[in-house]
Amino acid sequence: MVLLYRIEIGECNVPPDLLAVFVGQAQELARRCVTPPIKPRPKDPPFTPSPSLQTVACLLANDCLRHCVKQKCHLCGKLALPDNPKEVVLDTDADMHVERIYCGHLFHFKCLDSFIKTPPFKGGKICPAPQCSKRIYHDKWVTTKNTKLAEDRWAHEEARKREVSEVVDFLGL
Numbered sequence: 001m002v003l004l005y006r007i008e009i010g011e012c013n014v015p016p017d018l019l020a021v022f023v024g025q026a027q028e029l030a031r032r033c034v035t036p037p038i039k040p041r042p043k044d045p046p047f048t049p050s051p052s053l054q055t056v057a058c059l060l061a062n063d064c065l066r067h068c069v070k071q072k073c074h075l076c077g078k079l080a081l082p083d084n085p086k087e088v089v090l091d092t093d094a095d096m097h098v099e100r101i102y103c104g105h106l107f108h109f110k111c112l113d114s115f116i117k118t119p120p121f122k123g124g125k126i127c128p129a130p131q132c133s134k135r136i137y138h139d140k141w142v143t144t145k146n147t148k149l150a151e152d153r154w155a156h157e158e159a160r161k162r163e164v165s166e167v168v169d170f171l172g173l
Helices: 016-034 053-070 109-116 147-171
Strands: 098-100 106-108
Touching (some): 016 098, 098 109, 106 109
Antiparallel strands (some): 098 106
């Protein structure tokens, strides 16, 4: 018996990083439908392969895309993805680019960047979404173990901004 659970997506308007997450989830779900677990639990019933097409289609349609389209950035309150698919931001460093954090919530890059870079730093950052108390993990924001250093850097940056502002006010520019 040949087991195929590779999923390919053609052209679409979903940002590539979100698409990679969705495809990865769908492939894992398809694999679980057709491949027995490596270490089965003693209390689980014996494994029987099951069709995976409906399971994967439901995951992609309901859990991924429908949920993703309606999700708002919990920091600014705006929809994470624009209503018009042609307005999706693909540049990963753009302010309105959509970032997905470990707990599954979506944020705009600018909102999440400013949230991560402002104090308090101690104990790491917690997802600001209601009823979500998971710690934020993302490759772009590696939290430092030295919270004192992070707070000092932030304070130095704020002091520099104030000094520049005072000089501009003094010179009347």
